[in-house]
Amino acid sequence: MKYACQYAIVRFLPYAETGEFANVGIVLTCPQTGYFDFKLLTRVRRISAFFEELDISIFRGVKASFSAELDRVKTMLTAAHTNDKEPATPTNKALFNHLFAEIVRPREAMIRFDDPRVILTDNPSDKLNELFEHYVARSFATKQYQEQLIERHVSQALKQADLMKLYAPAVLGNSAYHVRFPLVKTLNEKAQKVIKPLHLAQDDPTSLYDHGWEWVGKIRKLKRGHFLPNAVLFTVNRPNIESTECYAAFAEIMDEMKNQNVKVISYDDTEELIKFAHE
Known part of the structure; x- marks a missing residue:
């Protein structure tokens, strides 16, 4: 069975003046199954190579804060949907959609999001990894x-x-x-x-x-x-x-x-x- 998932690419944009950014993660949710998770870049070499003049501790700091924020959302949604074997209730679906929309809303910050997208999959967890490998790890770039x-x-x-x-x-x-x-x-x-x-x-x-x-x-x-x-x-x-x-x-x-x-x-x-x- 295919489920409709929403996902967004996480971007690191340290200098708003230039508009230059690096893809550093994926956030994905599937309200129908009660799934919410994210994956962020762990290696900093790409960031230090692309933004040579940047103090890399700045990236580490904003990533840690952002990761903690997403962990809080994940804990909240897990509590709201404790049994992923049961169909999600309309209330829980609305909560998932609301929190996802709140997370990815446009903001003036170093961590931002591309426009959210919808994708069909029978396994949200596998799809999260697949999207991360493509958009962040650039698995196609052999x-x-x-x-x-x-x-x-x-x-x-x-x-x-x-x-x-x-x-x-x-x-x-x-x-x-x-x-x-x-x-x-x-x-x-x-x-x-x-x-x-x-x-x-x-x-x-x-x-x-x-x-x-x-x-x-x-x-x-x-x-x-x-x-x-x-x-x-x-x-x-x-x-x-x-x-x-x-x-x-x-x-x-x-x-x-x-x-x-x-x-x-x-x-x-x-x-x-x-x-x-x-x-």
């Missing part, structure tokens, strides 16, 4: 997704320079080992240049190492088989320089790429990209 964004940026730059027509996806290697590259310039069916977007802005050094070394290994293997041209370019994004472990991993991967005679530039260095693609 390394493949990030590299698609970089590839789109690079392709647009090549298109504006009237060079995109020279590049197309191609598989390099043989039947025993081969790798697909999104941007390859060929002449007489032989690869002349390769451009590969690479996402290395992970906030976990192990993830960065794993993905970076994966591509170092691919390059080594292809070079040993003489399947790569001399002109290979990786366009990369990089981790926050303040993340010492991640940046050390990034620097190590860059050194290995250069040892393989791979040119590496920032994904937004359009001048170097066009120079490489045009030569």
Whole structure:
């Protein structure tokens, strides 16, 4: 059975002057089943990276106060609906709707809400976790997704320079080992240049190492088989320089790429990209 739930995205907006915000949680209620719960961001790295000049204790403080407020509401609603196996009464439904509307009303504060939304689900608790993973943890933003964004940026730059027509996806290697590259310039069916977007802005050094070394290994293997041209370019994004472990991993991967005679530039260095693609 599907139940109608209301939910709202929790936003942290420390500077009203700029309007910049970060999604930091989800609040969800299902009056029909007597369900009310919330989930808030526990890691502060995203906040400190996005609002670099902010004293992170400010975020911790307002989040703690907000969490305590939501806990009080949750306790009140749990008491009003002690048996979630029974259908909610009209009175309890009205209470759930009233308190949810009061929580998410527009306010001038660092913690605010996006417009409330309605969603159908057969399990409100699972749906809360699913919404949190999507809107806060950005579960969709895998390394493949990030590299698609970089590839789109690079392709647009090549298109504006009237060079995109020279590049197309191609598989390099043989039947025993081969790798697909999104941007390859060929002449007489032989690869002349390769451009590969690479996402290395992970906030976990192990993830960065794993993905970076994966591509170092691919390059080594292809070079040993003489399947790569001399002109290979990786366009990369990089981790926050303040993340010492991640940046050390990034620097190590860059050194290995250069040892393989791979040119590496920032994904937004359009001048170097066009120079490489045009030569």
